Amino acid sequence: MDGGGDANSENSMSESFFQAAGAQIEGHEGEEELETEDNDNLPKDNEPLREQDRFLPIANVARIMKRSIPKSGKIAKDAKECVQECVSEFISFITSEASERCHQEKRKTINGEDILFAMSTLGFDCYVEPLKQYLQKYRESMKGDKPVGTAEGDMSELDTSAYEIQPTNIIDPNGQQSVVYTTTFPNQAALQQITFGGGM
Amino acid sequence: MAGEDENVKAVLEESNSQEKESVDATQNERLIQLPLSRVKQIMKSDPDVTLANQEAVVALARATELFVQSIAKDASNITIHGKRKTLQRKDLDRVIDTIDSYVFLQDAIEWS
Numbered sequence: 001m002d003g004g005g006d007a008n009s010e011n012s013m014s015e016s017f018f019q020a021a022g023a024q025i026e027g028h029e030g031e032e033e034l035e036t037e038d039n040d041n042l043p044k045d046n047e048p049l050r051e052q053d054r055f056l057p058i059a060n061v062a063r064i065m066k067r068s069i070p071k072s073g074k075i076a077k078d079a080k081e082c083v084q085e086c087v088s089e090f091i092s093f094i095t096s097e098a099s100e101r102c103h104q105e106k107r108k109t110i111n112g113e114d115i116l117f118a119m120s121t122l123g124f125d126c127y128v129e130p131l132k133q134y135l136q137k138y139r140e141s142m143k144g145d146k147p148v149g150t151a152e153g154d155m156s157e158l159d160t161s162a163y164e165i166q167p168t169n170i171i172d173p174n175g176q177q178s179v180v181y182t183t184t185f186p187n188q189a190a191l192q193q194i195t196f197g198g199g200m
Numbered sequence: 201m202a203g204e205d206e207n208v209k210a211v212l213e214e215s216n217s218q219e220k221e222s223v224d225a226t227q228n229e230r231l232i233q234l235p236l237s238r239v240k241q242i243m244k245s246d247p248d249v250t251l252a253n254q255e256a257v258v259a260l261a262r263a264t265e266l267f268v269q270s271i272a273k274d275a276s277n278i279t280i281h282g283k284r285k286t287l288q289r290k291d292l293d294r295v296i297d298t299i300d301s302y303v304f305l306q307d308a309i310e311w312s
Contacts, residue, residue: 112255
């Protein structure tokens with residue numbers, strides 16, 4: 001699966017959290033570095049995003065819109081396009097706020113809690129509860145597909161300010177991907193291993 | 201009396217079918233309908249953003265779905281109020297102009 005620039009990958013319906021995570025984030029679990037994108041055709045950091053990359057696919061957006069309007073209703077094309085733009089604006093808006101909080105707390109990595117906090121600050125408080133429940137289900141579904149240590153379930157509650165997590169991808173003979181997380185504490189010599197996946 | 205019963209029945213049937221739809225919708229809602237890589241890409245386009253973990257991307261993708269549902273529903277109410285079937289750009293303009301939480305969009309979109 002090549003990554004976001006491929007039109008085919010956008011239109012495919014993600015069938016499960018696992019597939020969504022596996023298919024869309026190149027098999028990485030947990031920490032995802034936004035900066036390094038080796039094996040896909042996303043633009044590099046210093047290139048401006050192409051028009052199609054700045055927005056979420058209109059088909060997906062329209063599909064979600066349809067769920068919220070009466071069954072017999074239709075949506076004008078320019079209305080879909082407008083929502084498409086609004087969506088990108090929304091993502092940037094929330095991300096910017098979350099990022100600021102991160103910086104204030106001297107952390108480098110935006111986590112789920114930052115996103116929830118940004119929602120609450122920016123007037124989308126009503127999303128926070130549904131999102132918390134959703135994340136809970138998401139974490140459980142990730143656990144179900146791969147047996148994991150307790151660390152993964154609590155990842156968002158961990159204070160990430162003191163350490164970085166380096167994921168290493170491992171593919172076992174069944175094609176199952178597991179990730180080995182190595183946690184390093186800058187002030188400590190000891191390495192703490194957090195491992196995931198069956199048979200590890 | 202019979203007429204009233206029929207009305208009540210109709211209302212109940214409608215809410216039952218809505219409930220079933222919302223259950224189906226809930227099933228759908230467990231799946232992420234938006235491409236996570238694209239969400240991540242848009243997040244990344246902010247120069248101040250360095251890293252985000254997967255949970256953040258997933259949370260934001262799901263929040264985005266909720267946002268689309270919200271704005272579509274609000275705009276749709278305008279459509280219905282105007283006795284129309286097709287949700288139009290002007291309905292969106294109207295909600296962006298009037299609902300507080302959408303104020304951030306006012307400078308972002310080109311007004312029709």
